[in-house]
Amino acid sequence: MRESEKLKVVIVGTGYVGLTTGMALAYLGHRVICVDRDSKIVEKLKAGIPTIYEPGLKELLEEVGSAVAFESDLVPVLNGSDVAIIAVGTPSKDNGDTDLSFVEAVAREIGRTLDPEKSPVIVNKSTVPIGTARRVETVIREELERREIQGRISVASNPEFLREGAALHDTFYPDRIVVGTEDIGALNLLRQMYAPILEQTFTPPPAVPRPEGFSLPALVSTSPTSAELIKYTANAFLAMKISFINEFATIAEKVGADITEVAKGIGLDKRIGPGFLKAGAGWGGSCFPKDVRSILFTGRQYNCELALVQAALEVNRLQRKKVIEKLQGLLKVIRGSTVGILGLAFKPNTDDIRESPAIDVIAELLDMGARVKIYDPVAMERYHQSYPDQQVVYCATAEETARDSDALVLLTDWDQFSHLPWEEMAASMGSRVLVDGRNLLDGEKMRALGFAYSGIGR
Numbered sequence: 001m002r003e004s005e006k007l008k009v010v011i012v013g014t015g016y017v018g019l020t021t022g023m024a025l026a027y028l029g030h031r032v033i034c035v036d037r038d039s040k041i042v043e044k045l046k047a048g049i050p051t052i053y054e055p056g057l058k059e060l061l062e063e064v065g066s067a068v069a070f071e072s073d074l075v076p077v078l079n080g081s082d083v084a085i086i087a088v089g090t091p092s093k094d095n096g097d098t099d100l101s102f103v104e105a106v107a108r109e110i111g112r113t114l115d116p117e118k119s120p121v122i123v124n125k126s127t128v129p130i131g132t133a134r135r136v137e138t139v140i141r142e143e144l145e146r147r148e149i150q151g152r153i154s155v156a157s158n159p160e161f162l163r164e165g166a167a168l169h170d171t172f173y174p175d176r177i178v179v180g181t182e183d184i185g186a187l188n189l190l191r192q193m194y195a196p197i198l199e200q201t202f203t204p205p206p207a208v209p210r211p212e213g214f215s216l217p218a219l220v221s222t223s224p225t226s227a228e229l230i231k232y233t234a235n236a237f238l239a240m241k242i243s244f245i246n247e248f249a250t251i252a253e254k255v256g257a258d259i260t261e262v263a264k265g266i267g268l269d270k271r272i273g274p275g276f277l278k279a280g281a282g283w284g285g286s287c288f289p290k291d292v293r294s295i296l297f298t299g300r301q302y303n304c305e306l307a308l309v310q311a312a313l314e315v316n317r318l319q320r321k322k323v324i325e326k327l328q329g330l331l332k333v334i335r336g337s338t339v340g341i342l343g344l345a346f347k348p349n350t351d352d353i354r355e356s357p358a359i360d361v362i363a364e365l366l367d368m369g370a371r372v373k374i375y376d377p378v379a380m381e382r383y384h385q386s387y388p389d390q391q392v393v394y395c396a397t398a399e400e401t402a403r404d405s406d407a408l409v410l411l412t413d414w415d416q417f418s419h420l421p422w423e424e425m426a427a428s429m430g431s432r433v434l435v436d437g438r439n440l441l442d443g444e445k446m447r448a449l450g451f452a453y454s455g456i457g458r
């Protein structure tokens with residue numbers, strides 16, 4: 001990247017979105033400053049220790065070195081930067097509404113600090129309800145007025161579409177980049193910031209190789225409101241797609257079809273597409289559940305019933321119950337049984353357990369009087385931090401989880417689970433019940449090992 005093309009980018013918030021965006025932009029040649037008010041996080045990152053589990057992140061942290069700085073104070077670094085990205089958390093409130101207090105706090109701080117002469121373009125990257133770009137602008141203006149300062153500010157909405165566990169991959173190789181702004185200057189600046197990604201002119205980092213045949217991503221330029229709605233629409237649609245296949249998994253079981261064959265059969269139709277048609281224990285994570293509830297809340301505010309989205313949420317709730325029902329069907333009595341849980345993370349390659357099916361299944365099994373053994377390759381510590389009082393047996397390996405258990409329930413499709421010594425594990429169990437909540441295993445093979453095996457929709 002030529003010196004003149006390099007931008008100074010300040011990113012507020014070093015969660016999944018902020019940190020991966022920061023690392024990628026630094027790798028591409030921009031000067032990046034990641035700000036987090038949590039000084040412990042900042043110290044760790046300064047020492048090159050990743051604060052989240054994300055493939056390739058550690059390597060990239062080493063590789064970008066001094067191209068990225070970590071600070072706990074936004075004030076000294078804001079003015080004079082070209083772009084300031086807000087990537088702080090937007091948790092769910094109990095009523096499904098989005099808690100914007102962190103976003104507003106950053107906007108206020110920006111307003112209290114900003115010198116409009118040296119103002120960066122302000123970018124909303126956090127997933128935020130409709131109107132938040134305007135709200136951020138209003139809050140900044142309010143603070144400027146308080147300081148009796150006038151001037152132009154520009155706020156753009158630039159939602160992210162990155163998947164946990166593939167966050168860097170999705171940042172370097174996106175399907176599209178959406179920029180919502182009415183300000184052509186802001187659009188051009190963001191186009192410049194993303195140019196290496198839009199044109200794929202960079203040498204791929206060894207830890208994040210470019211997929212074969214990757215075609216250039218589109219830059220989708222929209223109004224801020226459309227950009228905000230694009231994010232919710234995409235996530236609601238994907239969640240609905242999974243719930244849809246899960247609903248059909250139930251009918252597939254009843255009629256004796258195999259949902260994986262059905263998914264393949266419909267996914268080859270280009271209008272439908274093959275992605276997000278894997279039946280299983282349902283969707284979780286930090287995005288789908290929160291975003292689905294948030295858009296339902298917005299729908300209610302606008303007196304607009306989003307019946308399909310509501311149904312997707314309900315199907316997802318029932319899907320976790322199905323796992324328990326299957327266990328009841330095979331094991332008969334849950335009380336007093338020992339059940340081993342394989343997988344706590346809401347999906348593989350992450351230690352994130354937020355809204356993971358495993359959380360609900362474990363709680364329900366404990367409620368029903370089962371003894372519950374748990375294992376996950378990376379999420380054990382997270383689970384212990386979040387549920388320190390839960391009376392479960394922590395296991396160091398999958399084999400240990402199986403030993404003396406009456407049933408195993410696989411809830412995360414970690415690749416390593418498909419290569420376990422299943423024969424030995426079967427031999428070490430009390431009774432051989434296996435509920436495969438991710439359709440990861442070969443049912444025939446498992447049955448041959450003596451397991452009473454049940455997948456989802458097969």
Ligand code: UDX
Pocket residue numbers: 160161162163164165235238242275276277278279280281282283284285286287288346347
């Ligand atoms: C999602 C979106 O994909 C991403 O674009 C957005 O920015 C954030 O939310 P993420 O939550 O990281 O990303 O995970 P994703 O890979 O989308 O999976 C979400 C959940 O759906 C997981 O629990 C996963 O196990 C489940 N899932 C996914 C299925 O059950 N079946 C599928 O076919 C795909």
